Amino acid sequence: MSDTETLKAELLADVEAADTLQALEDIRVAALGKKGAITAQMKNLGGLDPEARKAAGQALNALKGEVAQAIDAKKTAMADAELNAKLLTEKIDVTLPTRPEAQGFVHPISQTIDEVVAILGEMGFAVAEGPEIEDDWYNFGALNIPDDHPARQEHDTFYLPGVGEKGRKVLRTHTSPVQIRTMLSSKPPLRIIAPGRTYRCDYDATHSPMFHQIEGLVVDKTTHMGHLKGCLIDFCRAFFGVDDLPVRFRPSYFPFTEPSAEVDIGCTREGGEFKIGHGDDWLEILGSGMVNPKVLQNCNIDPSEYQGFAFGIGIERLAMLKYGIPDLRTFYESDLRWLRHYGFRALDVPSMVGGLNP
Ligand code: 2NL
Helix, strand or coil: CCHHHHHHHHHHHHHHHCCCHHHHHHHHHHHHCCCCHHHHHHHHHHHCCHHHHHHHHHHHHHHHHHHHHHHHHHHHHHHHHHHHHHHHHCCCCCCCCCCCCCCCCECHHHHHHHHHHHHHHHCCCEECCCCCEEEHHHHCHHHCCCCCCHHHCCCCCCEEEEEECCEEEEECCCCHHHHHHHHHHCCCCEEEEEEEEEECCCCECCECCEEEEEEEEEEECCCCHHHHHHHHHHHHHHHHCCCCCCEEEEEEEECCEEEEEEEEEEEEEECCEEEECCCCEEEEEEEEEEECHHHHHHCCCCCCCCEEEEEEEEHHHHHHHHHCCCCHHHHHCCCHHHHHHHCECCCCCCCCCCCCCC
16 A cells, blocks of 8 residues: 555544544544645645656545545534434423514504594404595595685695696695495495594694594485494493493584584693593594585485485594603604604504403
């Protein structure tokens, strides 16, 4: 056997016999390191004649490769053996809770819309949607809001450049145009709610230029004021989670309803303390009325055959009252600490099953 072959046999036997990563590393250094056996033989090549040097050089290079490969293979085998041993002894406890992960929060506006939709959905209302950029007629004209009504003034409504088929373009100031569009596109009986963003040119402690509303509309042949009252009393009691919540209907005026009523709930304001649910004071929470026959007519519904009731609810106000949020402006500041405090876990899905206020 040549020197190279002897060295190869020795090194491969050493690798085979090694039983720790450190032993393998020692072999690598002893063979391929600066002062290693193969390196030493490489250095001797200079003394050989060219023919012999070429053959010996090739053999040494091949040996280097084989030894390095044998060490790698052994390393992999050792890692596999270690893993197999671990798998045999370790068990995974699938009953352990998962590790906590950063989770987002549902914004109180979204939560409140979901709760209102859950209550009214249970009563049989279907959700309807429509564009936030509207034509003047869907937002004002169809609703019997006269041309000189203060709401139409430039300083109350965001007008956009351009004119649609039905008048100037506006950012809708309420979600009523969704109901107008639904009345025009489908036949009564109707029972719909329209939640969404609305816009008015107004900004102070209690007004934001963008805010949220839910409006409701029922149209049928026998719909009357008693339905309006029953529906809204049930809604207020379910939303605030107070079974005997006092609810009061106070005469009011809207161009799109006749008669109109504002709805108040019982509360107390004593010694700086404010509480919903009982007491001798009242708090306004929504507006309502029987749909003005002119509005039905504008939507091609015959008012001698059909009647309807409608209502409008401001979401921000409901959320502030129910969840004790003192400042309207904080809703839109995107402050994550605020959201962590006032927000809801994604799995707190509002539903009437088991009540909204567990
Ligand atoms: C309020 C008042 C209200 C309506 C909205 C309505 C919609 C159609 C026809 C008739 Cl399509 N009425 N909506 C009716 C009464 C009151 O909102 O104070 N909202 C915060």
